[in-house]
């Protein structure tokens with residue numbers, strides 16, 4: 038696979054890869070049958086994402102995008118975080134191989150799912 | 161350390177030396193009559209003799225081709241076109257190499273009927289299934305000798321006996337077995353057999369099809385009558401010379417290599433299965449090539465495993481969908497009945513005679529660390545998530561592409 042240096046760095050040294058016991062929002066997206074399954078954990082206080090972590094089953098790009106989104110989203114308000122798109126994540130990683138743009142670039146969806154879960158929990 | 165010798169091998173020193181003169185000094189066209197053409201012709205004859213000797217055939221039964229894929233195409237289409245008037249039924253297995261499978265799909269589009277025999281969980285066909293599949297219309301059986309992804313070996317001799325009794329032509333793809341286990345066309349009872357040079361430390365883009373005396377095929381490449389009119393085109397002399405040398409070397413060292421490789425293989429299997437939890441061997445433990453093993457590890461994905469191993473200097477391959485350019489799980493592993501999630505965690509390791517320096521203990525340590533590292537990251541390993549509810553949101557449960 039033709040991965041950028043940034044992708045390889047996030048794959049080899051993933052940031053915030055852990056289960057979060059005291060998360061108040063959790064989102065899981067993907068489909069293990071086709072290769073990716075990603076869980077994003079967030080801890081939100083005063084509408085701001087104070088802590089974020091992930092666990093991912095998937096290829097190099099799936100792990101790198103998960104890692105990257107934790108860096109992008111931390112410190113953002115949930116409204117700002119909801120605006121993070123798949124493209125934003127890919128761009129921050131200096132691009133993904135075209136075939137992986139679709140399949141492994143699930144992190145933005147995962148974060149949205151976690152925020153939805155947080156909102157449900159706090160209604 | 162290169163552990164992907166089923167994909168291709170390095171041209172050996174001796175083979176390379178043998179080829180060299182045929183690029184510049186001896187560049188003649190073997191079909192010409194003057195000295196330099198005669199030298200090429202002589203080299204071609206010697207190579208043909210070497211290939212023939214290596215598989216217990218006669219030189220006139222060897223047709224040089226542009227590689228294993230072409231040999232498979234020539235064998236299958238060549239027989240199908242030749243015998244179409246007699247019948248249009250072909251029998252094969254569920255997990256052939258694409259060079260066979262795609263050729264058969266093509267023939268299906270021309271109204272040939274193909275029966276795909278199941279290979280079961282151990283990756284070996286059952287003779288009774290074959291017997292049942294044979295009809296009066298059957299003109300060809302094509303069953304690969306050794307599988308390129310999992311290394312299981314089919315009962316070719318027995319299949320050949322049945323084919324002969326019934327008067328059906330029998331082809332086997334021996335690309336992965338040749339040079340690893342004995343390939344004797346007489347013992348195997350085959351009419352056609354495919355070989356490829358680059359899997360046995362020869363150059364790429366050259367191979368051969370053995371065609372038993374008396375078996376006739378329709379040519380695919382028409383032209384100047386080379387290779388007895390079966391495969392036209394000025395011969396790839398340096399490539400063929402290299403292939404001939406590689407065959408000679410492989411045949412001479414077969415026993416020695418077998419001993420060496422199978423002992424490394426067995427040590428590797430024992431240590432991997434003994435050290436790593438939830439690790440499994442794909443395909444039958446006994447009926448297999450000495451140089452190829454395929455494992456699967458629960459809850460991890462193969463491409464990331466390959467990347468981690470590569471970072472430690474080991475090059476291997478996986479059947480994971482994520483690493484295929486169609487994002488499709490390996491059809492071979494799927495044919496074994498494996499769950500796609502498990503296919504993701506597959507790892508193929510294939511050795512060559514040069515792998516003697518392969519340190520199994522060191523490799524298993526690195527592999528074990530890589531597997532547990534990915535498992536620590538994997539929600540499939542750490543959680544008891546209910547995955548039924550977590551399917552692709554965009555395209556539904558059947559989505560294979562996003």
Ligand SMILES: Cc1ncc(COP(=O)(O)O)c(C=O)c1O
Pocket residue numbers: 166167226227228229230232257259304306307308333335336356357358365366367
């Ligand atoms: C079993 C089998 N058949 C055929 C081929 C095709 O051979 P080639 O690459 O020489 O066309 C290969 C190798 O890729 C193979 O493993």
Ligand code: FES
Pocket residue numbers: 066067068071072073140551552553555559560561562
């Ligand atoms: S998430 Fe649907 S195919 Fe990967």
